[in-house]
Amino acid sequence: MEKPLVAVVGRPNVGKSTLFNRVVGRRIAIVEDEPGITRDRLYAEAAWNGKEFVLIDTGGILMNEGDPLKAQVTAQAEVALDEADVIVFMTDVTTGVTSSDLDIARKLRSAKKPVLVAANKADNLDGDTDSAVFYEFGIGEVYPVSSLNGRSVADLLDAIVEALPEEGSRNAYPEDAVKIAVIGRPNVGKSSLINAIIGDKRVIVSDIAGTTRDAIDTVVEHKGEESVLIDTAGIRRSGKVQGSVEYYTVLRALRAMERADVAVIVIDGADGLRDGDKRVAGFAKDAGRACVIAVNKWDLCDEEVMKEFADNIRRQLPYIDYAPIVFTSALTGMGVTHVLETARDAAASHAMRLPTSEINRIILNAAEDHPYTRKGRELKIKFASMAEVKPPTVVVFVNDTELVHFSYMRYLENQIRMYYSYEGTPIKLIFKRAKKERGGS
Numbered sequence: 001m002e003k004p005l006v007a008v009v010g011r012p013n014v015g016k017s018t019l020f021n022r023v024v025g026r027r028i029a030i031v032e033d034e035p036g037i038t039r040d041r042l043y044a045e046a047a048w049n050g051k052e053f054v055l056i057d058t059g060g061i062l063m064n065e066g067d068p069l070k071a072q073v074t075a076q077a078e079v080a081l082d083e084a085d086v087i088v089f090m091t092d093v094t095t096g097v098t099s100s101d102l103d104i105a106r107k108l109r110s111a112k113k114p115v116l117v118a119a120n121k122a123d124n125l126d127g128d129t130d131s132a133v134f135y136e137f138g139i140g141e142v143y144p145v146s147s148l149n150g151r152s153v154a155d156l157l158d159a160i161v162e163a164l165p166e167e168g169s170r171n172a173y174p175e176d177a178v179k180i181a182v183i184g185r186p187n188v189g190k191s192s193l194i195n196a197i198i199g200d201k202r203v204i205v206s207d208i209a210g211t212t213r214d215a216i217d218t219v220v221e222h223k224g225e226e227s228v229l230i231d232t233a234g235i236r237r238s239g240k241v242q243g244s245v246e247y248y249t250v251l252r253a254l255r256a257m258e259r260a261d262v263a264v265i266v267i268d269g270a271d272g273l274r275d276g277d278k279r280v281a282g283f284a285k286d287a288g289r290a291c292v293i294a295v296n297k298w299d300l301c302d303e304e305v306m307k308e309f310a311d312n313i314r315r316q317l318p319y320i321d322y323a324p325i326v327f328t329s330a331l332t333g334m335g336v337t338h339v340l341e342t343a344r345d346a347a348a349s350h351a352m353r354l355p356t357s358e359i360n361r362i363i364l365n366a367a368e369d370h371p372y373t374r375k376g377r378e379l380k381i382k383f384a385s386m387a388e389v390k391p392p393t394v395v396v397f398v399n400d401t402e403l404v405h406f407s408y409m410r411y412l413e414n415q416i417r418m419y420y421s422y423e424g425t426p427i428k429l430i431f432k433r434a435k436k437e438r439g440g441s
């Protein structure tokens with residue numbers, strides 16, 4: 001199920017990143033006592049009282065600001081406002097209400113979603129009194145907190161989870177349908193590809209990047225099997241802030257992958273592989289989704305050129321080398337059906353569970369064929385099993401987890417793929433220390 005989004009917004013230097021780090025439990029955001037230090041949005045999964053959500057740390061909002069960097073930070077935050085289910089508006093009790101706060105408040109009053117005011121830096125009891133001035137925003141409840149020492153952050157989190165959408169309020173799909181998120185940079189042909197698959201103009205198609213503002217999900221049937229296609233085209237924001245296009249694209253992709261089994265990463269065959277394509281692919285990998293690379297707008301039939309293009313993709317995207325590459329043209333229909341079929345095959349790999357006896361045999365045989373020694377000690381594998389699927393997750397019990405090296409992890413993964421290709425899906429290996437047997441060493 002798709003996790004709801006909670007965006008922390010506000011002017012610079014009010015403590016948004018400190019709150020973000022405290023809630024997610026690790027120091028992800030850069031925290032410096034300098035306005036405007038947070039320039040990119042950060043995302044992390046969080047949970048409170050059994051409810052999961054995705055927390056977004058934004059750059060500060062400065063209205064009517066001519067500086068290009070501040071304008072970009074503003075656009076990023078506005079994008080988060082567009083997408084968030086709950087908004088936390090952070091202010092600073094030590095400075096009181098500022099003109100920038102009032103500008104932000106006016107913007108938030110038009111947001112048709114819950115807005116919570118967090119009066120930060122309330123490090124003592126006077127913070128309760130000082131925070132009362134923020135009720136003049138006319139937005140709602142004010143929560144005096146200290147993101148630095150954690151004061152009353154639990155109360156704020158209680159309010160956040162109370163405001164989250166009810167479970168089951170989002171899209172419901174056929175139980176057996178494979179959910180396919182079509183992701184990629186703006187204007188690579190995502191909507192056109194979906195239209196070509198479903199054979200119907202149910203999705204707006206245009207050469208203007210970002211035509212599709214809202215996600216459009218379409219159920220399609222092919223060979224008696226249902227699939228859900230999730231369009232994730234981005235939107236080009238007003239003004240000259242072009243950088244925000246990518247952030248919006250990433251946010252769309254993240255939300256889509258929350259409810260997808262497979263990510264079809266669309267690349268513009270005419271443009272070639274761009275840095276934005278690499279970042280989108282990285283998010284698909286980090287999400288643990290099955291992946292298919294669709295090279296769209298491909299009108300050449302030369303197999304040698306296709307091979308050269310595919311080899312270049314493999315060199316630049318080694319972290320998803322398990323993803324099959326499909327060449328397609330939404331304009332002519334070439335390879336369109338193959339994209340859907342390949343995505344369904346990848347979904348099947350993503351959900352394929354191997355019996356414990358089989359995965360144990362493969363791992364133990366691999367260790368016997370190529371023992372591994374590090375720091376003068378031999379890595380001994382005791383037992384292995386596939387604990388989960390989507391993605392396939394193998395737990396390997398060893399004598400000492402500190403002896404495990406990335407290269408040996410990759411070797412074991414390749415041994416699994418030698419017997420079962422698992423094309424289109426990552427394989428996750430988790431190493432745990434085996435319990436010592438009685439009388440053992």
